[in-house]
Amino acid sequence: MTLNLxxxxxxxxxxxxxxxxxILSTNSGQIGVLPNHASVATAVDIGILKIRLDGxxxxxxxxxxxxxxxxxxxxVLVNDAEKGSDIDSQEAQQTLEIAEANFRKAEGKRxxxxxxLALRRARTRVETINAIS
Amino acid sequence: xxxxxxxxLVSSKPSLSDTSPLSFSSCLxxxxxxxxxxxxxTPSRSSSVTPVHCNLRELRDRISSVxxxxxxxxxMKLVAAAKVRRAQEAVVNARPFSETLVEVLYSIxxxxxxxxxDAPLTNVRPVKKVALxxxxxxxxxxxxxxxxxxxxxxxxxxxxxxxxxxxTVISVGKKGNSYFLRRPYIPVDKFLEGGNLPTxxxxxxxxxxxxxxxxxxxVDKVELLYTxxxxxxxxSPVIHTLLPLSPKGEICDINGTCVDAAxxxxxxxxxxxxxxxxxxxVVRTETIDFSPVLQFEQDPVQxxxxxxxxxxxxxxxxxxxxxLASELAARMTAMSSATDNAKELKKNYTQVYNRxxxxxxxGEILEIVAGADALI
Numbered sequence: 001m002t003l004n005l006x007x008x009x010x011x012x013x014x015x016x017x018x019x020x021x022x023i024l025s026t027n028s029g030q031i032g033v034l035p036n037h038a039s040v041a042t043a044v045d046i047g048i049l050k051i052r053l054d055g056x057x058x059x060x061x062x063x064x065x066x067x068x069x070x071x072x073x074x075x076v077l078v079n080d081a082e083k084g085s086d087i088d089s090q091e092a093q094q095t096l097e098i099a100e101a102n103f104r105k106a107e108g109k110r111x112x113x114x115x116x117l118a119l120r121r122a123r124t125r126v127e128t129i130n131a132i133s
Numbered sequence: 134x135x136x137x138x139x140x141x142l143v144s145s146k147p148s149l150s151d152t153s154p155l156s157f158s159s160c161l162x163x164x165x166x167x168x169x170x171x172x173x174x175t176p177s178r179s180s181s182v183t184p185v186h187c188n189l190r191e192l193r194d195r196i197s198s199v200x201x202x203x204x205x206x207x208x209m210k211l212v213a214a215a216k217v218r219r220a221q222e223a224v225v226n227a228r229p230f231s232e233t234l235v236e237v238l239y240s241i242x243x244x245x246x247x248x249x250x251d252a253p254l255t256n257v258r259p260v261k262k263v264a265l266x267x268x269x270x271x272x273x274x275x276x277x278x279x280x281x282x283x284x285x286x287x288x289x290x291x292x293x294x295x296x297x298x299x300x301t302v303i304s305v306g307k308k309g310n311s312y313f314l315r316r317p318y319i320p321v322d323k324f325l326e327g328g329n330l331p332t333x334x335x336x337x338x339x340x341x342x343x344x345x346x347x348x349x350x351x352v353d354k355v356e357l358l359y360t361x362x363x364x365x366x367x368x369s370p371v372i373h374t375l376l377p378l379s380p381k382g383e384i385c386d387i388n389g390t391c392v393d394a395a396x397x398x399x400x401x402x403x404x405x406x407x408x409x410x411x412x413x414x415v416v417r418t419e420t421i422d423f424s425p426v427l428q429f430e431q432d433p434v435q436x437x438x439x440x441x442x443x444x445x446x447x448x449x450x451x452x453x454x455x456x457l458a459s460e461l462a463a464r465m466t467a468m469s470s471a472t473d474n475a476k477e478l479k480k481n482y483t484q485v486y487n488r489x490x491x492x493x494x495x496g497e498i499l500e501i502v503a504g505a506d507a508l509i
Binding site: 009026031039063065070077078080113114117 | 223226227229230231233234237241332333334336337341342344345346348349351427428429430431435436438439440442443446447450
């Protein structure tokens with residue numbers, strides 16, 4: 001039995017094919033999904049999605065969303081998803097530095113919420129690249 | 134006899150009365166008017182025949198300028214038509230996401246019916262301050278498109294004022310930005326630019342802003358003003374309540390009637406008998422199947438918490454896409470009528486031009502004949 005993974009963003013379908021195994025960052029920690037997993041609905045945090053495909057691990061940065069697992073079908077709905085191989089490491093590093101600076105400067109409840117979100121997104125992107133190498 | 138005839142003829146066409154004898158040199162070649170028109174510096178005599186007051190050379194210049202304008206407007210129309218197609222593609226690309234989202238939301242909702250759910254985005258608070266997200270275009274030359282939505286916003290602001298509610302504006306699109314910048318008395322929270330094709334990034338920027346405004350309790354209600362795409366010739370500015378979301382994930386319009394998410398519409402541009410037409414499909418998303426015993430990894434509240442921002446996002450993205458499609462359609466219509474007008478104008482000018490040229494030749498021949506008569 002193989003597992004079918006479908007990663008959807010509002011713009012496009014990022015991934016729609018068979019995989020061997022995935023590790024998903026959920027709000028309550030990482031979960032690994034192998035074929036014949038029980039039906040589960042879970043919230044997906046801003047974090048890394050690891051995909052095992054023919055013995056190779058691929059990574060993908062997920063920007064928060066939702067996943068549904070059942071019948072060997074995984075549907076991941078996220079705001080944005082980027083494959084680790086598509087991210088420009090220099091650009092990601094710069095964005096992270098800017099986000100960190102913004103976070104330190106943030107004042108007030110609202111700015112903190114915004115800066116925190118931006119920082120977590122930026123960090124995830126950098127981690128996604130580093131997870132490969 | 135001949136003389137009196139001549140004067141009569143001349144007086145009936147007053148624009149010719151100051152044709153000087155100099156123009157003899159050019160009488161048979163109306164396209165070389167350089168000497169002539171420089172001497173006749175007073176160009177316009179009120180002519181009873183046409184409302185066009187200028188001499189031949191100016192007429193020619195005007196015709197060529199109208200021709201150029203026509204070319205430009207025609208090109209703009211074609212560009213807009215091509216872009217409408219791309220906008221439509223974007224909508225189609227977003228389909229799988231929104232369909233699955235609605236499906237999931239629906240099935241989870243079913244299971245959550247019995248539980249008491251309280252997610253921050255569904256919090257209904259007494260309204261003190263309202264945020265208005267106004268979606269305008271980035272460019273002009275699209276008829277009344279930008280004006281319509283801005284008028285709608287002004288009207289809504291007036292209503293809020295009369296209800297003694299505070300308000301703030303989040304302006305999306307260059308045209309809206311410049312409008313609100315010129316009116317400092319309207320409090321604007323943020324200026325955002327629309328960009329060429331709305332992507333999830335832009336929607337995310339708006340959603341982030343709206344989200345933090347709402348969660349930090351700075352505003353108690355968020356309304357989205359955008360132009361709904363009805364057809365290529367019709368679009369209507371509408372107001373939707375974005376937040377608070379109803380727990381069912383429904384989006385309500387201003388009167389509180391819910392626009393059902395599952396009742397999703399999407400437009401498709403087709404060609405019918407060589408003309409562009411729009412088909413609008415109402416797609417009733419299938420909300421069945423999928424395993425009925427679904428475990429929740431986290432609290433249902435948390436899951437809803439993860440889903441609703443997604444839903445918010447896709448709603449904003451859709452309204453951006455609709456707005457862009459309306460803008461392009463409006464531009465297409467405006468440019469096509471501009472092209473028609475230019476054609477009409479060109480036709481009129483050409484007619485006047487030919488008439489004047491003919492009259493001038495006639496006048497000059499008469500003068501020669503009269504001169505020859507006088508010599509005898």
